[in-house]
Amino acid sequence: MTEWQSVKTRFQGLSTRELLDQAEQARREKGRLLYEMGERHYMKLRSEGHRPEIESVLEQDILIYGALSRINEMEVEAAQKQCASCRTPLEPGAKFCGKCGTSVPRETDETKIACTTCHTPQRPEQGFCTCCGSEMRSRV
Incomplete structure (x- = not known):
């Protein structure tokens, strides 16, 4: 002091x-x-597990995560403007290459599982939520 x-x-x-x-x-x-x-x-x-006491902070974590996730999606979309196989420019939103027919991979929320704490979509193989840091295995 x-x-x-x-x-x-x-x-x-x-x-x-x-x-x-x-x-x-x-x-x-x-x-x-x-x-x-x-x-x-x-x-x-x-x-x-004091969820009611941290709810407002968790909401802000989810908003931050959502904005950063959208930025990441936009960066991935920008990087995918060329076909991975033949390097032909892709049309915006294309699911397949117009020249060689190669599928344009897209990660969707349907392939993910919801975090038990903040409910944001996460990859099933992850051990921890990328939004709030909670452990992804089911809670007892």
Whole structure:
């Protein structure tokens, strides 16, 4: 714990601008520490199954995951603009190459299973949810 006398000594002779900078730096560090503390508490509540207490945070996790998942889908779609077999440009939304007939692979939510915590679609082989981090095996 910082003693008040050492704080007063530390700030002697500093300008207003330097004092404001010190205060802002301390605010940022406090925010970082509170964030880390909150994150640990959230993870503890989640692991202990306190869903009602973390519901609003979990909703935000799902929104973040949804936005990032859509970005990933868009990147995959952009990368698939050429046929993997013959490199012919593909039409937007094409299921097959117009030149060689090769299927354009698409991952759908039907091939996935829902996370038992946040209900987002996940690949069956995954051990943990990529949205909330919960273990994917069924809960007892």
